[in-house]
Amino acid sequence: DQQVKQNSPSLSVQEGRISILNCDYTNSMFDYFLWYKKYPAEGPTFLISISSIKDKNEDGRFTVFLNKSAKHLSLHIVPSQPGDSAVYFCAASVFSSNTGKLIFGQGTTLQVKP
Amino acid sequence: GAVVSQHPSRVICKSGTSVKIECRSLDFQATTMFWYRQFPKKSLMLMATSNEGSKATYEQGVEKDKFLINHASLTLSTLTVTSAHPEDSSFYICSARPAVQSYNEQFFGPGTRLTVL
Numbered sequence: 001d002q003q004v005k006q007n008s009p010s011l012s013v014q015e016g017r018i019s020i021l022n023c024d025y026t027n028s029m030f031d032y033f034l035w036y037k038k039y040p041a042e043g044p045t046f047l048i049s050i051s052s053i054k055d056k057n058e059d060g061r062f063t064v065f066l067n068k069s070a071k072h073l074s075l076h077i078v079p080s081q082p083g084d085s086a087v088y089f090c091a092a093s094v095f096s097s098n099t100g101k102l103i104f105g106q107g108t109t110l111q112v113k114p
Numbered sequence: 115g116a117v118v119s120q121h122p123s124r125v126i127c128k129s130g131t132s133v134k135i136e137c138r139s140l141d142f143q144a145t146t147m148f149w150y151r152q153f154p155k156k157s158l159m160l161m162a163t164s165n166e167g168s169k170a171t172y173e174q175g176v177e178k179d180k181f182l183i184n185h186a187s188l189t190l191s192t193l194t195v196t197s198a199h200p201e202d203s204s205f206y207i208c209s210a211r212p213a214v215q216s217y218n219e220q221f222f223g224p225g226t227r228l229t230v231l
């Protein structure tokens with residue numbers, strides 16, 4: 001049972017344009033969501049997060065949107081840069097459980113073309 | 115800040131041997147560390163949660179006798195793959211959750227590539 005799904009395995013965008021990565025979840029108990037960036041043979045790097053009490057969080061070029069009713073979140077990167085090329089994972093947790101457990105999606109490989 | 119290291123970064127071993135992987139939080143204390151496994155082009159699969167001073171909590175389907183976890187201090191957790199077999203070959207990643215934090219952020223190590231011949 002995949003509780004967190006990233007249905008697009010890959011995305012290719014032109015440098016300078018917007019990249020939109022999507023993530024869907026099924027567990028309504030999830031109340032905290034994170035995006036991680038990962039290069040091959042490296043551990044994930046935290047990018048941005050959002051609590052379920054918000055519907056948007058912005059940090060520089062990165063913005064995460066949360067639609068609780070649709071159980072959907074997205075990561076917007078604008079403008080996209082070639083260095084953004086990596087695998088992006090969304091993750092969800094039940095913050096109130098205090099276990100710290102994260103459930104990851106399958107990842108989306110982003111390629112930003114110069 | 116928030117640096118997590120793993121050692122070794124890469125290990126090749128013969129079938130039947132045991133391999134120990136260390137995970138250290140270098141500049142913060144972590145009451146909880148997590149061990150993940152990633153297969154090629156797949157998601158990170160949580161294997162177990164390691165709490166300092168207590169037994170690890172394993173996810174369903176993960177053999178606790180095969181994947182021994184010890185969280186000896188607030189900065190060190192180890193994963194030992196016992197009697198390794200080729201199917202254990204994978205990329206193992208640890209993460210650490212700071213003892214003092216506001217949200218469920220975890221900081222990940224660089225991973226360990228295990229190849230069992």
